[in-house]
Amino acid sequence: MFRHRQYDRSWFSLGFETLELIYHVAVRNMRKTHHNAVLGLVMAIIQSLLMLLVMYFMMSLFGMRRIAVRGDFMLYVMSGVFMFMTHIKAIGAVASADGPTSSMMMHAPMNPIISIMGAALGSLYQQTLAAAVILFVYHAAITPVTIDDPVGMMGMFLLSWFSGIGIGMIFLSAMPWQPEAVSIIKTLYQRINVLASGKMVLANNLPPNRRDWFDWNPLFHTIDQARGFVFLNYTPRYTSYDYAIWFALACILIGLMAEFFTRQHASASWNKRH
Template sequence: MFRHKPHERTWLGLGFETLELIYHVAVRKLRKTHNNAVLGLVMSIVQSLLMLLIMYFMMSLFGMRRIAVRGDFMLYVMSGVFMFMTHIKAIGAVSSADGPTSQMMMHAPMNPIISIMGAALGSLYQQTLSAAVILFVYHAIWNPITIDEPVGMLGMFLLSWFSGVGIGMVFLSARPWQPETVGILVSIYQRANVIASGKMVLANNLASNRRDWFDWNPLFHTIDQARGFVFLNYTPRYTDYHYAVYYALVCMMIGLMMEFFTRQHASASWNKRR
């Protein structure tokens, strides 16, 4: 008579509840970076701008402007930096998302997949906002820009983020076993991509033996393909965005399998030994 009867929810209601949870996790992830949400977004924009200026002056100093695509050199630098920042920030956000031993997992509607999606979407929001603001200011104040195929360029931007999410899931699933080691590996991978992403060079201009140094990296393919969509005078011949798609899907499947295995064996007492 007095037994509590749970309210029956439809699949549509459950879907909206999941989206709401993802939204709140994304907001929480963004607010963790800074107490002031607006200032946190401004700091993200400043970080991207600093990376952009450093790459611009470095490439100008070492005489690398002559190997760039014929067109706006600043836009050439932006096409590499924005893809690079989106990729590594997605790896960092997903790899540090709440895992199976997190306190957040004690709340009933919460699960690791929602945590991963919230962290990934929060990272994408930050980098999209940063790129949009910098492009708008450059277009309005310094030099009007023209993108040959904006939809294709946006697709490569999202693919850079998606491949970062896949790689981040592999690191996330391994983190409960060896948190310190995985943290070091994430930092090494992010730092190595400063060079290994190939954002300072064009695939068409590289010799075959030099191109082999970058071919393994999905970010190298998305950056080169993005420049093909941005510039009318450049057609990528040695990169393929399908490779980045397959790479990301394989990493995501490996990450999901590892995360499921870790969830079955994870214990809150693991960190007590450290």
């Protein structure tokens, strides 16, 4: 009676069923931390706003306004903070998605890929709404916002999220083997990105020996490229969004292979006390 029955259906119908599952998983992930969905969205906005204000006052205090792009300094800070928050939130959401030993995997037709996609889309929805609300309030209440290339800027926003998915999948696949160690490494990576993302500096202004500190990070490339799309008088010369794309695809490929391997060997009894 409770068995999931398989019917002969078209790929179109199966696609809609998968999209429906992803939607419900995304909603479930958004309700994990807050039972009230509206409160969860408000908290996402507050977190982004607090990070924005901290970065604004920190850069003003240390005299870093003079190295920013000519234009709206708050928009310069936003371009870094929004990409950063989207990236690290995607990592956290995907890394904490339901794995192969989760009780959710016992319910057909649920599978880890749907869990990953649902977690990633839930994170993207929260961060997109937070960025949109903050930008609208700033535009309506303080000063009009002018973005040179909104489509390109949005592309970099999505690329920051996409690269976060790839890194998060690697953490997710390693989590069943050493949960405590992987959790520490994930948190450490997210904290390091506060500085390693380069959201407080411009790649064009960095000397080569300092730029080498950031070049490995895909978020550094997406933030710098985003500022090239946001500001008319800034053209990135030392970063490339191609690197971020290939980095994300490589991480996703590694994550998928590692997740498949983990799924074949993971056991719910690994972390049980004997």
